[in-house]
Amino acid sequence: MRLTEIVVKEAIIPDMQADSKESAIRQMVGSLKNAGKIKPEDEEAILSAIIKREELGSTGIGWGCAVPHTKHPSVDSILVTIALHKSGLDFQSLDGEDVFIMFLVVSPWDRPGDHLRGLETITRHLKSEDFRSFLRQGSTQDDVWDLLMEVDEK
Amino acid sequence: MDDSALLSRSVTLQLEQGLHIRVCSLVVSLVTPFDGPVTIRHGEKRADANSMFDLLQLAAGPGAELTIEAQGDGAEAVVNKLAALFSGEVEY
Numbered sequence: 001m002r003l004t005e006i007v008v009k010e011a012i013i014p015d016m017q018a019d020s021k022e023s024a025i026r027q028m029v030g031s032l033k034n035a036g037k038i039k040p041e042d043e044e045a046i047l048s049a050i051i052k053r054e055e056l057g058s059t060g061i062g063w064g065c066a067v068p069h070t071k072h073p074s075v076d077s078i079l080v081t082i083a084l085h086k087s088g089l090d091f092q093s094l095d096g097e098d099v100f101i102m103f104l105v106v107s108p109w110d111r112p113g114d115h116l117r118g119l120e121t122i123t124r125h126l127k128s129e130d131f132r133s134f135l136r137q138g139s140t141q142d143d144v145w146d147l148l149m150e151v152d153e154k
Numbered sequence: 155m156d157d158s159a160l161l162s163r164s165v166t167l168q169l170e171q172g173l174h175i176r177v178c179s180l181v182v183s184l185v186t187p188f189d190g191p192v193t194i195r196h197g198e199k200r201a202d203a204n205s206m207f208d209l210l211q212l213a214a215g216p217g218a219e220l221t222i223e224a225q226g227d228g229a230e231a232v233v234n235k236l237a238a239l240f241s242g243e244v245e246y
Contacts, residue, residue, distance in 0.1 A: 056176060057175075057176050057179055059175055061175065061179075061206040061207065061210070062206055062207070063207075067175065069175070094179055094182065094206065112170070112171050112172050112174075112215055112216065113172070113213075113215045115171075115174070116172050116173070116174065116213045116214070116215055117213050119174070119175065119210050119213070120210060120211050120212075120213035123206075123207045123210040123211055124211055126207065127207040127208075127211075
């Protein structure tokens, strides 16, 4: 699976200004809606499912990264958006560190294998310190997209 | 028991959603107090059970055959806990 197959370029938020985890998630779900990838009538249900999932345990997986996610019957393939928070956001991460990079994932309801492969793809790249560092320097959707295309080719 | 012996157990993943983030974070919390190395294998892939990033890269779905390996003092207990988690025998 390639990042450019699952990330919605028009929904990338290169300079998120959120001051809370909930606000960040709301903005990211909103950006998928604004990009036409989720229907307006599904927005609140998807948002509340992601927030509910966070209450079970943070998806801040360490190294300044978080992967908030849910599964929803309205999507038929994995949708991902990326947000970059320049000053860092308290995400109640597992390692206690602030989050600078968020990949929000909405997966089809009934295909756990696709969801796991999406997470595998995202974390394989996030594991690279170079990738995280270059990603955090991105200031436009094009910057982020160019980086995704570059790492997809490797 | 010899503390240096590598303990290994194979288990079928009985979790409906596979080895997803919440299960991976539980694995990390179970193995963190343990000093020795703990590895989860899925086919050709190996993950350090202390690493969320490694565990997520196993992409292990329901029915996956996993091998748990641990070494050191308390290895048996940690293997038992992980096997019970993967077998769906514990609530989480």
